[in-house]
Amino acid sequence: MYFLLYVDKELSAEERIAVEEFVLTNMDLKPELDLLLETTMSPDEIVFDEKAGLCKYEITENRLEESMLLYLDNELDASLVEQMDATIIADDKLKREWNILLHTKLDNTEKIIFDNKKSLYRHKKTRVVSMRFWRVAVAAALIVGGIFTGFSIFTKRSGKLDVAVAGKENLLGKKIGSPLKTIISTEGKTNGDQQPAGKAIANVKNANNIAGKYNPAHDAGQKDITIQKGDAKKELSATTKRTQPGLSLENINIPKSNETVSSTVRDDIKPLTNKNELARLEQKDLGLGSLVTSKTGLEDKEITLSTNSYAKNTVVDQTATETSENHILFINEEKINRSKMSGLFRKVKRVISRNANVKTGNSIQIAGFEIAAR
Amino acid sequence: MTEKEYNNCVNLYADNVYRFILKNLRHEEDAKDVVQGAFEKMWLNRDQVDNEKCKSYLFTVAYNQMIDHIRKTKRISLKESFTEQERGSDKQQYNAKRILSEALNKLSATQKSLVMLKDYEGYNYAEIGQITGLNESQVKVYLHRARLQLREYIVKPENVI
Numbered sequence: 001m002y003f004l005l006y007v008d009k010e011l012s013a014e015e016r017i018a019v020e021e022f023v024l025t026n027m028d029l030k031p032e033l034d035l036l037l038e039t040t041m042s043p044d045e046i047v048f049d050e051k052a053g054l055c056k057y058e059i060t061e062n063r064l065e066e067s068m069l070l071y072l073d074n075e076l077d078a079s080l081v082e083q084m085d086a087t088i089i090a091d092d093k094l095k096r097e098w099n100i101l102l103h104t105k106l107d108n109t110e111k112i113i114f115d116n117k118k119s120l121y122r123h124k125k126t127r128v129v130s131m132r133f134w135r136v137a138v139a140a141a142l143i144v145g146g147i148f149t150g151f152s153i154f155t156k157r158s159g160k161l162d163v164a165v166a167g168k169e170n171l172l173g174k175k176i177g178s179p180l181k182t183i184i185s186t187e188g189k190t191n192g193d194q195q196p197a198g199k200a201i202a203n204v205k206n207a208n209n210i211a212g213k214y215n216p217a218h219d220a221g222q223k224d225i226t227i228q229k230g231d232a233k234k235e236l237s238a239t240t241k242r243t244q245p246g247l248s249l250e251n252i253n254i255p256k257s258n259e260t261v262s263s264t265v266r267d268d269i270k271p272l273t274n275k276n277e278l279a280r281l282e283q284k285d286l287g288l289g290s291l292v293t294s295k296t297g298l299e300d301k302e303i304t305l306s307t308n309s310y311a312k313n314t315v316v317d318q319t320a321t322e323t324s325e326n327h328i329l330f331i332n333e334e335k336i337n338r339s340k341m342s343g344l345f346r347k348v349k350r351v352i353s354r355n356a357n358v359k360t361g362n363s364i365q366i367a368g369f370e371i372a373a374r
Numbered sequence: 375m376t377e378k379e380y381n382n383c384v385n386l387y388a389d390n391v392y393r394f395i396l397k398n399l400r401h402e403e404d405a406k407d408v409v410q411g412a413f414e415k416m417w418l419n420r421d422q423v424d425n426e427k428c429k430s431y432l433f434t435v436a437y438n439q440m441i442d443h444i445r446k447t448k449r450i451s452l453k454e455s456f457t458e459q460e461r462g463s464d465k466q467q468y469n470a471k472r473i474l475s476e477a478l479n480k481l482s483a484t485q486k487s488l489v490m491l492k493d494y495e496g497y498n499y500a501e502i503g504q505i506t507g508l509n510e511s512q513v514k515v516y517l518h519r520a521r522l523q524l525r526e527y528i529v530k531p532e533n534v535i
């Protein structure tokens with residue numbers, strides 16, 4: 001009972017001392033007293049930090065000066081501003097005091113310019129790699145050398161033979177079918193009156209259609225010459241022999257249609273204008289760029305291989321075996337002058353050659369144009 | 375704070391800081407040195423400085439450097455007139471400014487700084503306390519004392535406007 005009163009601090013000082021002495025003499029009771037003491041709670045220190053918001057401020061006579069200073073500093077509570085204004089206006093003495101206080105306020109429109117702002121600006125340092133003169137010179141030399149090498153390779157390739165005659169097997173096997181390639185295939189039908197080849201049909205085909213349209217099982221009498229435009233160097237260079245003579249004109253079939261196929265061969269070769277010469281060509285192997293004008297049995301049908309820009313860009317090639325019946329004439333399309341003017345000239349030339357109805361042997365050749373002499 | 379924000383801060387607040395320091399030190403070269411030092415420190419600590427608080431940071435640094443400078447050199451000397459800006463055409467206005475300037479120079483460095491931060495920059499008591507390292511109550515008391523001292527000076531008979 002005394003322990004509880006002790007814990008609740010309800011005992012007098014003498015009684016508390018008596019209790020403490022009793023516990024000291026009877027130590028077995030001390031744990032019980034300590035246990036009771038632990039059951040008491042001590043107050044926590046919790047601070048309400050918004051007391052200032054709860055305080056009320058009133059403008060009183062003894063606080064007028066402070067209120068005016070707060071008003072001057074714009075620190076006066078908004079709810080008191082009107083009251084302060086009214087108080088100042090109502091009292092002349094306060095009004096005078098207020099005017100004096102207003103003069104203690106500094107003019108914030110006063111400008112003092114710091115005239116060295118450039119020294120304050122900062123910029124992050126970025127790494128700049130300097131390039132010395134010799135490095136620039138080496139770089140320029142490499143670029144020039146690369147351009148020169150590329151140009152020389154390009155010109156060297158352009159000088160190679162561009163006309164190839166390849167065998168039929170070669171054509172099928174390698175699938176020469178670039179869209180840029182055009183194959184002019186002359187399918188001949190044997191005509192006893194004319195060349196052994198007889199009639200010829202000139203067909204201009206897209207190379208893409210070759211594989212599909214070409215029939216390897218074509219009749220033995222037919223002889224094909226295929227003229228292919230385009231750069232087929234990659235596909236053909238390994239398998240074809242360039243500038244091999246041996247283009248047998250018995251393989252050339254006279255075109256059946258009225259279409260005139262003009263191709264070009266080298267300038268230094270004279271035009272062949274009749275079938276006899278064609279026959280002669282059969283015996284003599286044709287070199288690169290032979291100029292051939294082949295006339296069919298029909299008067300208005302002819303194949304004219306005249307001198308023009310194709311000649312320089314055409315390669316006659318033949319397959320490995322001269323006995324092969326199929327030949328391809330490749331024309332390097334890149335080298336062909338494809339300008340608008342040359343196209344116009346070609347058209348004009350075709351029209352003239354058609355209208356002039358050129359007859360072999362009686363033609364007049366002016367500036368690459370051949371006009372038949374009637 | 376980015377480089378752009380820093381340079382923008384230079385454009386916005388360099389004049390204000392310079393005015394604040396110059397009015398306190400009354401020595402142009404020293405004031406420029408303090409401004410340079412303040413901006414240099416802000417540049418070095420730009421990663422820790424929030425762009426929205428750059429002005430406060432700048433004034434804090436400038437104020438501390440100014441106090442250090444005053445302690446080191448103790449080179450404060452009265453200067454009757456700062457610049458020709460004070461030579462206004464209106465004589466009465468000129469007299470008012472001159473008298474107020476004289477009164478301001480009678481204040482302690484802390485009081486002067488408090489008045490200028492309040493009137494020039496428009497900071498409230500709490501912000502001034504952050505800049506100067508004082509608590510809000512101290513700012514309030516010091517500032518009120520400064521005001522009353524200024525008032526006493528300008529109402530003297532020889533200074534009556």
